[in-house]
Amino acid sequence: MKSAVDFEYSMKVVTVVGARPQFIKLAPVSKALRVADGIKETLVHTGQHYDKGLSEVFFEELDIRSPNYHLDIGSSSHAQQTGKMMIALERILETEKPDWVLVYGDTNSTLAGALAASKLNIRVAHVEAGLRSYNRRMPEELNRILTDHASDLLFSPTKVAQGNLIAEGISKSKAIKVGDVMYDATLLFREKAEKHSRILERLKLTSNDYILATAHRAENTDNVERLQAIFESLKMIGEKHQVVFPVHPRTEKVLEQHFGVIRSDSYKSLQLIAPVGYLDMLKLIGNAGLVLTDSGGIQKEAYFLKTLCITLRDETEWVELVDTGWNRIVPPRSTQDIVTAVEMVMGVAFKELTYPALYGDGKAAQKIANAFTGQEPAVGG
């Protein structure tokens, strides 16, 4: 039954988020939905990420409103985590009866939202649809494929991503290229980051004279040889260059388990630090001489902020970054492979690289809000 308040809105959207990159993607979209005519957004935080530095800090810094529901699911195996989320989401969706469920990216929170909604015949909209690594061993690849094929409206960040969906038989009317919401977020916050972040001073770093590293993917953390290659290469690179490594808790756990390393340890010029907030991260990426990462979001942010990037993976979904020369794929198979790649890339004259507008015009969030206002409310919704 609709309440009096609900009658003011022609469209009800329940948004499901739960992990760090999703809070960043959510920020510009939620802002656009807030001012769009006739849309009421209800926000659900699954609790997949719960440390202050992986969750709360983003709500504060990006001015995201508090979630209407917090599911407190926490960490567990894939099936347990996804299943618990689905059970809790089903109850909320039965109460809220939204026209749409909006999900982001490729985490277990994304899949749980998409499955819970589609099984209740609630339409699903997916932001960052159509990304493919073509490596089904990645949990993210399974989450993306399943979510895309359960979705009714698919917002692709790039032409390649939209093309992937069409090649999989999804109609062009459902697969819309809007640009990348992470680019919107970078544009919204980069000046604030440049002005307010004191991270360079705090870590005693000089602009353009340090390397920023991150690693958290299961394929790197759950494989001791790869993890060791990454860690040993960072130590070696740290003999010559300043290196700063904000350590994801998943990575911290395995580093401690296998190598007895703790986050606050320092190895010459390699600093292992706690995860940082978004403003500090933008500042660190924008001022780095080079980024080394296995993160999807950070690969793109390096490009947005014109910093060269080495991707420590076997492949990337963001293939256009590699085509431009701003990004190189270096599978972390050995310490020497990584060290050699870093030396080579440090010599690249990046000012000679072209900088095409691959990720839209910074108005992806607005286009998403417009797509909702152009939709009919669900029958009986």
Ligand code: UD1
């Ligand atoms: C998840 C996503 C991944 C995404 C990443 C962003 C899945 C399958 N993976 O990976 O696609 O790139 O988020 O950061 O959804 N932990 C904490 N505190 C927290 C959260 C996690 O200590 O607040 C630790 C726990 O030991 C947990 C481990 O990190 O077991 C992994 O967390 P989980 O959310 O399962 O996956 P991520 O590696 O964070």
Ligand code: UDP
């Ligand atoms: N990020 C951050 N602090 C950190 C590490 C990452 O603010 O210590 C931001 C980063 O700038 C990007 C997003 O988190 O916007 C990427 O998240 P992550 O690497 O965890 O996940 P992925 O993008 O690989 O799914």
